[in-house]
Amino acid sequence: MQPAKARKGIHRRKVLKMRIDKRKYDELRPLEIKAGVIPNANGSAMVRMGKTIAVAAVYGPREMFPKFKQKSNKAVLNTLYTMVPFSTTERVRPGRSRRSMEICKVTRQALEPAIFLEEFPKSVIDVYINIIQADAGTRTAGINAASVALADAGIPMRDLVASVAGGKIGKNFLVDLCMEEEEETEADVPVAYMPRTRQITLLQMDGDLPKEDVKEIIKLAIKSIEKIYKEQRKALEARWKKG
C-alpha cells in the first residue's frame, strides 16, 4: 500500500491479459522466509516477497523504561517500522514519516491479538522491522517477518499472523501485488489474518469499489495467507531443527 498519490496509473490499463510478472492472479510472488537472522536479537526473521525484503528483530520481553509507561497487567508491544535509505528508487531520508507512523500503529495492532501479552506485566516487547528493499507490500512483508521473529524469540502466541494485500485490475482479482500492479489496481487491500482462529487482525483499503468486490478481495487474500502461513511454520521448524 503505497501512498495513494503514487498510484498514478489508475484506470490506465484496464484490460490486463495476464500479470506483469507472468504470475497467475491468485499466485504469490516468490516467497522466502528465514528465521534467526540477527544473532543479537532474541528472535528474528527475514521475509522476501518478490523484490520486497523485510527483516524483523524482537528484543524482550524486558522491563519497560521509563516506568510510567509500564502496564501493570500486561506487556507493551512496541513496533518500529523503518525503510532503510537505499530501499527504494529514490533514497528515503532517515526519520519518521507520517506514513511510517501509521504503519507502526497498524502493524502493532495486527500482531497484538496473537500474543499472550498478559503473561509479561510491566514488560515491553520491541519489534523492529527494517524494509531492506521495497517493491510494494512492505507492511505485509513486515508483519510476516515480525510474526516469525516473535515465535523465534519464544514468545507465547495464540497463532502466527500472516499477511498479504489484494486488489483488482480490470475484471481480475489478484493478490500480493508488485509495484507496477500497485500503481494500476483499483483498490489496495492489505489483510492480516490468524488462520487457526480465523480472525482478521489487519484490514485497510484505499480505492473505489463496490462492497462485493472488496469482500471478494478479502477472501482471496485469506486464501493466499494460508500459503504464507505454511511457509512461516516451515521456516520456524527449520530454525528449531538447527537449534
Next chain:
Amino acid sequence: MQPAKARKGIHRRKVLKMRIDKRKYDELRPLEIKAGVIPNANGSAMVRMGKTIAVAAVYGPREMFPKFKQKSNKAVLNTLYTMVPFSTTERVRPGRSRRSMEICKVTRQALEPAIFLEEFPKSVIDVYINIIQADAGTRTAGINAASVALADAGIPMRDLVASVAGGKIGKNFLVDLCMEEEEETEADVPVAYMPRTRQITLLQMDGDLPKEDVKEIIKLAIKSIEKIYKEQRKALEARWKKG
C-alpha cells in the same frame, strides 16, 4: 501586536477621518464572551473581538509531572498559545514559533498575579489558548478568554484580568485595533489590567512615540478594559446560572 514586519503601512495614511470599520476611537470591536465551551475542560471560554476568536481551556490544578518541575510552595501556571493552521490568511504551520513562545510567556505573566497559586503547591494549572481566527489582538483576546476560563474552573482568583491593545493613528488615540489599523498604527501597546486592584499585569509596546502619547494610550486602554471586564463577569454569571 503582529510581528512588526507586518506593519508595512506605517505613516502611509496619517490623516484618518474615522476608523475603517466606522467605530469611534474609544470603541471596542463587537465583543462576545462565553464561558463553558469545552465540556472536557475544568473551565473554558470563548472570546470574540471583531473577527478575532480565542478559545481557552483550563485543566487543573492537577499534580505536576515530572516531579522535579513541581514547586513546593505553589502551583505552576503553564500557558500554551497556539494559532490554528487556518486562523490567518496564509496558513500557519503547526509548531512553536519564536512569536508564540514570547506570547506564552507574557500571557502567563499577565495571568499569574491574579491567581492564588500558593493554595496548590506541587500542582500545575494548564491554560491552553487556541486562536481560531486571527485579526489583530490575538494575545489580548487570549488573555481575556483565559481569565474567564480560570474563573470557570473555580480557581480562586484575586480578580479577573482583562486586556486590550491601544494605538495612535495620525492624531487619534484608539483601542482594540483591527488588522488594518494594526498595520497603520504608530505604536501597538497591549495592556492587561486587574480593575479591582488597579494593577497592570501586561505591558508591551512596539512603535515610536513620545512618552506622553504612550501614557495616553495606556490610560485609554485601561478605560476599555473596564468594559471588557463587565462582559467577562456577565459571561460567568450566565454560566453559573446555567450551572
Next chain:
Amino acid sequence: MQPAKARKGIHRRKVLKMRIDKRKYDELRPLEIKAGVIPNANGSAMVRMGKTIAVAAVYGPREMFPKFKQKSNKAVLNTLYTMVPFSTTERVRPGRSRRSMEICKVTRQALEPAIFLEEFPKSVIDVYINIIQADAGTRTAGINAASVALADAGIPMRDLVASVAGGKIGKNFLVDLCMEEEEETEADVPVAYMPRTRQITLLQMDGDLPKEDVKEIIKLAIKSIEKIYKEQRKALEARWKKG
C-alpha cells in the same frame, strides 16, 4: 581540521617558500592563554591561537541528573563544543551539526585520560567550549582551553592536555596551521598529548601521505605541544597568584 570539502586548494601551491603569515615551519601562531574568564563557572579559560579564539568553562563536579546516567564508580565527563554564529565568514546556524558531534566526542576522549574521574562517582563534570572566532585549529584550541579550565576548577588531574595540528605543504612539515594553510595541506593531523606521561590522547588524520610523513608530523606536533603546555602552566600560575 575543517571538513575536508573545505580544503579546496590541495596541491594548488606545492612550492611554498615560507609560511603565509611569515612564521617558521615549526612556529606556533601568536598564542594567548588566560585562566578565569567566566566568573560564574567553577573554572574557565580563553585560548587564542592566531585568529582562532576558544573559551572553555567547567561546571562541576556536581550530581548527575537524570540519575540513570550516573556511573557508580566515576564521574561522567560531558563536553559540548559550539561554534558561535558569528565565528566564521559565513554565519553558523545554531544547533548541533555532525561535525560538532564528532568534535564533542574526540575532545572528551582527549581530556578524559587526564582527569581522576574515579574520585567523583555519580557526578558529572560539564565542559563547555565556545569557539568565538574560527580560523583553523578550533578543536585543538578548544582542548587547550578546556584543559586549563579543568585545572582552574581545581579538578585533580594527572597532567594538562595540550594540543595542536600538524601538516605538510610541499616538502615542508608545519604546525598550527592557519586557515589558508589548512586548505593547502596534504594532511591535517590534530594531536593532543600529555607531556609528563608522554601519552597521545587525540590523534586524527585526513589526507594522503606515506606513514613516514605522518610520523614526522606527529613528532613535530608533540614538540610544539611542549611550548603550549608551558603557556598553559603560566596562565594557571598567573591565575593562582591573583587568587
Next chain:
Amino acid sequence: MEKRVIKMIMQDQYVLDMAAEGKRVDGRKHDEFRKIEIEKNPLEKPEGSARVRIGKTDVIVGVKMEVGEPFPDKPDEGTLMVGAEFSPMASPDFEAGPPREDAVELARVVDRGIRESGAIDVKKLCIKKKEKVWIVMIDIQIMNHDGNLFDASTLGAITALLNTKIPEYDEKKDEINYEKKTKVLPVTCKPVSVTFAKIGNQIFVDPGLDEENVEGGRITVTTKDNGNICAIQKGSPVPFTLDEIEKIFDMAIEKGKELRKLV
C-alpha cells in the same frame, strides 16, 4: 490522577457488562448515532470551514487554498493535504507537542477517503501545467474529544470542501487575492465515513469515548454516494471475523446515506 484511572476502569467494566446484554451505556441502539450538528462556514479567514458536533465531540475543519508546484508525475493536477491537531485543550489525554500516531492516523484516513473517492476534481485545480496548481489544505482541529473523531472529521472535511470558494489568483504577479473568493471548489461527490466499535460480540456504530476506552475493536469504512467503498481502516488490536466485516460494510453504506443528507 489515580481517581480518574479507577473511575475509568469501573466505567470500562460497566460498558462491557452492558454490551454483554446487547446494550449501550447511553441507551442508544446498535446503529444509532448521537445527535449531529453541522455548522457551515462558521469562520471567515479560511476559504471554507465547518464545525461538526457529534454528541459532545466537537471538531472544526478549515480549508486553505494556496498555489504551488504540482507533483512531477501528475503535472496537471492540484494537490491535497490533510493535517490534524489534537490540541491538549480537547482532552486531558492529549499532550502538547508534535502530532502523535493517533493524530497522524486520523489525518491519513480522512485524506484517503477524500482522495480515493475522487471527491475533488483535481484536474480543474491546474493553473499552469507543470508549474502552478492549487493546493487544498484541510486542517482538522479537535475542540472536544468525546469519541468517534473519524466520522466528525470526515463530515467536517467534506462539508468544508463543499463550502470552499477559490480566491482569485493573478498569474503575472504571482499573487493570491484572498479578499476576492469567487469560484466554487469543484467537488464531485460526498465521501462519508462510518465508524464501528466491537465490544464483546456487539457491533456499535458511532462509539462514544467511554466505548472507545474499552479495549474493543474499531473499524472505519468510508463510502461514496454510489455506495462504493473508498477507504477502510481497522484501528484497534481486537480482531474481526469475516462475517462481522461483511455486516459492517452493509451498515456503513446504509448509515453513510443518512449522514450524507446532513452535509
Next chain:
Amino acid sequence: MEKRVIKMIMQDQYVLDMAAEGKRVDGRKHDEFRKIEIEKNPLEKPEGSARVRIGKTDVIVGVKMEVGEPFPDKPDEGTLMVGAEFSPMASPDFEAGPPREDAVELARVVDRGIRESGAIDVKKLCIKKKEKVWIVMIDIQIMNHDGNLFDASTLGAITALLNTKIPEYDEKKDEINYEKKTKVLPVTCKPVSVTFAKIGNQIFVDPGLDEENVEGGRITVTTKDNGNICAIQKGSPVPFTLDEIEKIFDMAIEKGKELRKLV
C-alpha cells in the same frame, strides 16, 4: 545542588529585607548602573562586533551581513534578524539545547528596539529591488550572566551595528567578498534600553542577578536619541501601577541619555 538552593533562598530574603529599607545589596542607588565597559569590534570575522560588560554580566554581539531576498511586501528594504544564545557556559541555570522562552524573549526585545526605532536605514540595504537585499544578522552570545541581559544586549547590538562595515558584493557573480569591507552600515539613531526591577515598593535600575532572582517585577523600556519610546516589555508576573510606569518612563529616558554616550 541543595546548598545552592538554600543559599539562593537566604539571599532572596536578604535582598527583600534591604529593599524594605530602600537599599540595594551592593550599596548602589536606585538609579545607579553597575560599571559598564564596552569594547568596539573585538573580533575580526564578524562585520561588526561589541563586547559589553555590566558588572559581571558579559555579552558579545556579532553582526554578520548576508545577501538574500527581500520580503514580498517590502521589496526594496534590507532585513534584520536577531538571535540570542544562552550558552550553558554562562550560568549554571542555562541548559544546552534549542533556545528557551527567555532567550527568545531577549532576542525579540532587542529586535524590536532596533527595528521600531528605525535605527537601520533598511532602504539603503536594497541591492536590487524584489531580488537582492542585505540581511543584517545580529547574534547575541551571553558569556556570563549576572543580571540585566537586556540592557547589555541592546547596548552590544547598537555598538556592533555602529561599527559594522558592509563587505563588497559582486552582483554578476553573486559573491560576497568578505575580505573587502568598505561601506559603513547606515545607522540613523541609537536605541538604548533601560531595565528596572520592582522589589517590594522599590524601583531599581540595572538589576543584578541577585535582584532578578527575587520574584519581583521587571520592565524594559527602550528609548531613542530624541527621547521617544520605541519598545516596552514588562517581563515578570509582578504587576505595576500606572504611577510606577510613569516614573519608569522618566527614568528610562534620563538613564538612556547616559548610556547612549558610552556607545
Next chain:
Amino acid sequence: MEKRVIKMIMQDQYVLDMAAEGKRVDGRKHDEFRKIEIEKNPLEKPEGSARVRIGKTDVIVGVKMEVGEPFPDKPDEGTLMVGAEFSPMASPDFEAGPPREDAVELARVVDRGIRESGAIDVKKLCIKKKEKVWIVMIDIQIMNHDGNLFDASTLGAITALLNTKIPEYDEKKDEINYEKKTKVLPVTCKPVSVTFAKIGNQIFVDPGLDEENVEGGRITVTTKDNGNICAIQKGSPVPFTLDEIEKIFDMAIEKGKELRKLV
C-alpha cells in the same frame, strides 16, 4: 537488565585477564581478523550494494546516485555523502531516534577514508559545470553489531562503490532513468581501514564486541593501495604512546593489503 550488566562486568574482567597473558578470548592471534564474508550487490534497488560480515558483525551498504548542484567552490565535481544508521534491531544497546555520536563518527570516518584517498574520481561525475553533478550517497545499515563496525563499513562502502553502476540521465527532461544503469562508477583505488584495540599493553586487530566493551583504546587507520595513510581516528579515552602508534601504522598497512584482496 541487571543480569546483563553483571555478565558484562565479569566478561570484561575475563578479557582483561586474558590480555594480561597476551591472549584473546576467542583464541585469535594479535593480528588475526575474524572470518570475513563479502556479498557483492545483494540488492537490486540501490545502484550498488554490499553485505559484509566480520564474524557476527553484519553490515549492509547501499549506494544511491542522484543528480544535484555542485558546491560553489568545486563547480565541476560530483559530491559524496555518507550516512550510518544504528538500527535498534542490531544491538540491545542501540536506541531508536536520530543518529547519536557513535553513528555520526562512523559515517564521518568512512567518508574521510573514501574522500581523502580520492577513491571516487569526482571530476568524472560532473554533468554540467556549476549546475548538475552526480551525488553519490552511501548509506550504512548495521544489521548485527558484534564489534569493529568501522572496518566492516569501510569494506562495505568500497565494495559497493566498485559495484555501482550509474543510471542514465536525461538532461533535457531532468530525469534519471533508474531502469537503465550503464556506466561504471569511476573508482580509482581501494581505501581499506584496519581497527585496533589496546587492552592493557596489548594491541589487537579487529576487536570483537567483548573486546570493545572493555574500556580500552581504539584506533582506526585507513590506507590506500600504495600504502599511504588517508585517515586516522583515535576513538577512545585510553591514550597511546608514539611507539604504539608507529607499530599500528605498520600493521594497518600490512593487514590492509590482505583485506584489499577480498574486495
